[in-house]
Amino acid sequence: MMEIKITQTASPKPKPQESALGFGTTFTDHMFLMDYDDGQGWHDARIVPYAPITLSPSAAVFHYGAEVFEGLKAYRTAEGTVQLFRPEENARRLWNSAERLCIPQVDPDDFMQALTALVSLEKDWVPKSFGASLYLRPFLFATDPTLGLHTIKHAMFVIIASPSGSYYKEGINPVKIMIETRDVRAVRGGTGYAKCGGNYAASNRAGYKAEQKGYTQVLWLDGVYQKYIEEVGAMNVMFKIAGKIITPDLIGTVLPGITRKSCIELLEEMGYEVEERRISVDEVIEALQNGTLEEMWGTGTAAVVSPVGHLAYQDQEYCINENRIGPVTQKLYDELTGIQWGKKADTHHWILPVK
Template identity: 65%
Template sequence: MQEIKITRAEQRKEKPDSSKLVFGKYMTDHMFVVDYDEGQGWHDARIVPYAPLQIDPAAKVLHYAQEIFEGLKAYRTADGSIQLFRPMDNVRRLNLSCERIALPEVPEDLALAGITELVKLDQKWVPYEKDTSLYIRPFVIGLDPTLGVHTSHHCQYIVIVCPVGAYYPEGLAPTKIYIEDQDVRAVRGGTGMAKTGGNYAASLRAGNRAEQKGYTQVLWLDGVHRKYIEEVGAMNVMFKVNGKILTPDLNGSVLDGITRRSCIQLLKDWGYEVEERRISAEELFQAAKDGTLEEAWGTGTAAVVSPIGELAEGDEKAIINHNEIGPVTQKLYDTLTGIQWGRVPDPHGWIMKL
């Protein structure tokens, strides 16, 4: 692997109060950058002081959204050490997104080194307080300074990091979810399986409408039949129905969430039957009516596990588990966060210590 050159920041930023962290606001002192040029490959890997990027106004990332990103965290354990959770899974998913958006794939060892070396350099930013962590955002952007819909021949892979607290200010309080019946997030054959900004931009209007109605998140339906559940906001979603765990299958328009994978593995470890299949909104409301919809939750890196207490579509509403967090949801949250912060054993080798 190529050498990573380090230029240390002369002026260090004042670190925020770890008890008052806002998600994604306070960036650390440095960032990792590596360039790609067709014919030369990835080159000039470096860690430099955090600063604005200088890109041409005609850069393809600005006009044709040729970019992808990832999200993972570094955790401070009780003994003061730092560890990552399944980082190679993020690296491999990053490259799957690159392939879909026609960006050059980043060699796995280089992509991982950009993450680990940056965290090591800015390790004093990894907070110590309970439920805090260092959020890591790797991304790839196309930078060719020409208008015209073509793939970029010059790109950059960049990693930035920031200390964070809980993603939702309400913590583990159950969220209210509204089923979106107008906009579509993604369709099979589109970019739904990639982690790319366009997917999230397409979700903002529906998210605003849901907030105006008093709901926290949008639950997306499939783009063809407009009846099958796909994702909730920026997370995968799971339901406990009559003792069985249901979650939408990876049909090409659903993100292959790493927290989703981890939850499925843990649930199977505990003896639950997990079905990955198409789930209609009608099926869920019927389960709520007959009393078999026992729990629901979202899964994702930012929030880990987020319980769902109310589901609504039009004038129809369903209260789930008396609008309280359920025992399976709580156990998943406790176990996953326990593994991530080193409080409980890691039975599957998911942790990478720095």
């Protein structure tokens, strides 16, 4: 177990009104930091007052995108306890993402210790309202002060926390999605399965185009044939077609979502047949046209489950389930949020209480 030095702020910030919380715009009093160099390894684990981080202008993260990150939440139950949802999965995914970008990896046990220590210190920042939470952003990046592209010898691991409101302003409502036919998010052998900033930066152009046309997110196709569906925006995607649940399989181009994994487990318990396989845009459009596409939704940490009500492809827009939330989508949302906020029993042992 690593030693974490804690320096508490002398000037605590006032807590924001929960009714006015946005997403990722307000930050707590403290943050966790830890440094790496190839001589000492990871060292100087500390929790300090939230403040700007000083880096050299030549730091590798600025020039070569050498960074990976995670996203998860701390929830407050009706009884007042604070808990995390499957944080060990985030620890493992950060480890795998760092391996892909050849950034020094953080031991999952150290990740968990750092995370729980920060949440424990910042428990008063966890909102009390159902639907609101303390969003946690662990991130890891190279700090080598050189423009040479070489093996990373210096790095920093940071965790910050942001009290955030519900992703949905007026409840869980269907969104409008546009299938992107020009840009691609990932290719086999690339970084599609890693949670790194470059993947998101590369999606900005298509996302902006979709936004200009009145759509919430982009549905990505594969990078070789541009016919197989991969992800929707920053979420995994699922379809209910003729009673079966279909979701793109994990072949290295799709982020292995923790909410996705949880949904699959819940769906199988509900008795649904879940197929993890390649699904083409032609298959989806055909199902839309013949009426067998019953529901479509995205899954992710921020939104949990996001129903899709309209899908646009090649200048044609299709309506899904009369732009209503489907029963399976609603059931998944209720089950997951019920477990996360302590309204339902944690029979899967997904919850980690924070003392």
